[in-house]
Amino acid sequence: MSVVIKTTNLTKIYGEQKSVDHLNMTVKQGQIYGFLGRNGAGKTTTIRMLLGLIKPTHGEIEIFGENLFTNQKEILRRIGSMVEVPGFYENLTARENLMINAKIIGVHKKNAIDETLEIVGLHNETKKLVGKYSLGMKQRLGIARALLHYPELLILDEPTNGLDPIGIKEMRRLIKDLANERNITIVISSHILSEIEQLVDHMGIIHQGKLLEEVSFDQLRKRNRKYLEFQVSDDNKATMLLENQLEINDYEVHDEGHIRVYSHLGQQGQINRLFVQNDIDVSKIMMSEDRLEDYFTKLVGGGTIG
Amino acid sequence: MVNLLYTEVLKLKRSKMFMLSILGSAVAPLMVAAAMFVQMQTKGIMAQMDILLLNTSIYAVLVIAVPLYGVITAYLYNREYAEDTLKNLLTIPVPRISLLASKWLLLFGWIMLLTVVTWGMAILSGAIGQFAGFSLSLLLQSLGQYMVAGVLLFLLSTPIVFITLVLKNFVPTIIVTIMITLINVMLATNEHRGLYPWTAALGIANGTLESTYPLIVSYVIIAVTAIAGLIATVVYFKRVDIH
Numbered sequence: 098m099s100v101v102i103k104t105t106n107l108t109k110i111y112g113e114q115k116s117v118d119h120l121n122m123t124v125k126q127g128q129i130y131g132f133l134g135r136n137g138a139g140k141t142t143t144i145r146m147l148l149g150l151i152k153p154t155h156g157e158i159e160i161f162g163e164n165l166f167t168n169q170k171e172i173l174r175r176i177g178s179m180v181e182v183p184g185f186y187e188n189l190t191a192r193e194n195l196m197i198n199a200k201i202i203g204v205h206k207k208n209a210i211d212e213t214l215e216i217v218g219l220h221n222e223t224k225k226l227v228g229k230y231s232l233g234m235k236q237r238l239g240i241a242r243a244l245l246h247y248p249e250l251l252i253l254d255e256p257t258n259g260l261d262p263i264g265i266k267e268m269r270r271l272i273k274d275l276a277n278e279r280n281i282t283i284v285i286s287s288h289i290l291s292e293i294e295q296l297v298d299h300m301g302i303i304h305q306g307k308l309l310e311e312v313s314f315d316q317l318r319k320r321n322r323k324y325l326e327f328q329v330s331d332d333n334k335a336t337m338l339l340e341n342q343l344e345i346n347d348y349e350v351h352d353e354g355h356i357r358v359y360s361h362l363g364q365q366g367q368i369n370r371l372f373v374q375n376d377i378d379v380s381k382i383m384m385s386e387d388r389l390e391d392y393f394t395k396l397v398g399g400g401t402i403g
Numbered sequence: 404m405v406n407l408l409y410t411e412v413l414k415l416k417r418s419k420m421f422m423l424s425i426l427g428s429a430v431a432p433l434m435v436a437a438a439m440f441v442q443m444q445t446k447g448i449m450a451q452m453d454i455l456l457l458n459t460s461i462y463a464v465l466v467i468a469v470p471l472y473g474v475i476t477a478y479l480y481n482r483e484y485a486e487d488t489l490k491n492l493l494t495i496p497v498p499r500i501s502l503l504a505s506k507w508l509l510l511f512g513w514i515m516l517l518t519v520v521t522w523g524m525a526i527l528s529g530a531i532g533q534f535a536g537f538s539l540s541l542l543l544q545s546l547g548q549y550m551v552a553g554v555l556l557f558l559l560s561t562p563i564v565f566i567t568l569v570l571k572n573f574v575p576t577i578i579v580t581i582m583i584t585l586i587n588v589m590l591a592t593n594e595h596r597g598l599y600p601w602t603a604a605l606g607i608a609n610g611t612l613e614s615t616y617p618l619i620v621s622y623v624i625i626a627v628t629a630i631a632g633l634i635a636t637v638v639y640f641k642r643v644d645i646h
């Protein structure tokens with residue numbers, strides 16, 4: 098899998114403040130990469146640097162294997178982006194706004210504009226001026242604009258900003274579909290773990306300008322999955338019962354007599370009964386916390402996120 | 404560049420700015436013509452076409468043009484900040500210099516159009532008021548003078564562009580253009596007016612500068628102002644962070 102984005106010691110200093118601090122980020126082709134951090138962590142600053150909007154104080158950026166600063170034009174052509182809240186010419190319609198991009202980029206496909214409007218579900222709102230659009234509609238139009246030229250890499254900075262819960266769900270669906278159908282690499286920033294955990298497959302966690310960790314979500318989930326833990330007198334017999342009677346295979350034995358069951362959450366009563374009926378002593382039953390949220394909180398400190 | 408210019412024009416669709424600017428450019432000829440017409444009726448002084456064209460150009464260039472073109476300039480350059488569309492344009496990507504250039508081209512077309520509207524309105528109101536001294540050679544000569552003034556004022560837009568881009572706001576730009584205009588009015592008949600770029604522009608166009616200084620001095624002052632504004636704008640905009 099080839100590397101799409103690679104930053105080396107990327108740093109942006111405003112006055113005294115290191116908004117982005119020696120950030121080394123790697124995004125590989127085909128990933129949906131979640132860029133997670135609290136408010137003010139440095140997500141937008143990083144993304145603006147990736148797009149050549151602001152200049153790093155120091156550090157390097159390679160995109161598609163090329164140096165951004167020497168090949169900016171060619172690289173940006175292959176990227177679609179939306180940074181913070183998208184801006185439009187409010188005296189124009191959605192189609193006219195997209196037309197501006199299409200003209201400049203040289204999108205020759207005739208129905209490219211209608212096609213992207215349909216993808217984001219705005220094809221029935223073409224008479225309205227964008228000034229009359231709701232925040233959510235603008236957000237979707239921003240996605241349409243980012244997709245217009247079939248980019249290989251999509252960079253979205255908090256695309257769910259200002260959306261209601263249903264809008265957030267739709268946005269997630271939209272991004273997931275895009276990733277599947279067009280097979281593009283996607284970087285998506287957020288300050289809410291739960292909003293992207295069902296969406297991304299890789300994650301970089303940024304805090305106070307530093308990239309604390311970069312992990313695959315599979316690993317992370319495995320490391321932090323919810324489970325039921327039973328402390329039993331005979332773990333051999335207990336696991337045999339789990340497999341044969343309840344067809345539970347997703348478990349691990351820790352230490353001696355500690356069994357962690359990763360499926361059938363909430364059915365601890367039934368499992369307990371099975372053990373007891375088979376003369377196994379159960380001295381403790383425990384349910385793990387939401388480990389992922391825990392993990393994030395532990396990593397970036399503080400109480401609530403965002 | 405053609406496509407870029409096309410998008411600049413498209414951005415003006417349904418914008419009130421265009422109609423307002425046309426109205427603004429019609430103010431000077433209508434007022435001058437009306438004043439002369441009243442004088443003709445009350446004092447019996449025959450209104451002359453050449454005086455109408457000359458006085459219109461003085462009011463249009465010294466009083467109206469700087470604030471009017473200033474508003475247009477601020478609108479063209481500031482709206483990408485105001486509507487937060489700059490981050491889209493620059494990541495498409497539009498090279499920063501091309502963006503400046505396409506707006507400059509549009510501004511040039513716009514200013515020349517308004518110049519022609521001002522001239523046309525002067526002719527029209529002179530014709531309606533039956534002013535004396537109509538001749539084709541007068542019309543063509545004055546059109547030439549109006550155009551020269553228009554081009555010089557366009558060149559002098561570069562410092563205004565710079566101020567707009569740096570301060571990212573309409574208001575300071577308007578204040579600066581009003582200050583320029585006040586100085587215009589103060590210097591209108593001053594013997595040193597050839598040293599001030601905006602009064603020099605009118606003097607060069609109409610050939611009305613006094614011989615206090617050689618003409619070349621006025622040309623150099625206008626050129627230096629325009630080029631300094633251009634360089635400052637390009638240097639600033641090429642490296643500025645877009646937030």
Ligand SMILES: Nc1ncnc2c1ncn2[C@@H]1O[C@H](COP(=O)(O)OP(=O)(O)OP(=O)(O)O)[C@@H](O)[C@H]1O
Nearest residue numbers: 111116134135136137138139140141142143288646
């Ligand atoms: N132009 C600027 N001048 C000074 N400081 C800035 C500037 N832009 C950003 N910062 C600072 O840099 C830090 C990172 O900001 P950034 O916008 O990148 O955060 P973020 O992770 O995108 O946050 P959010 O989730 O709120 O969008 C903040 O402390 C911010 O105040």
Ligand SMILES: [Mg+2]
Nearest residue numbers: 140141142255
């Ligand atoms: Mg942000």
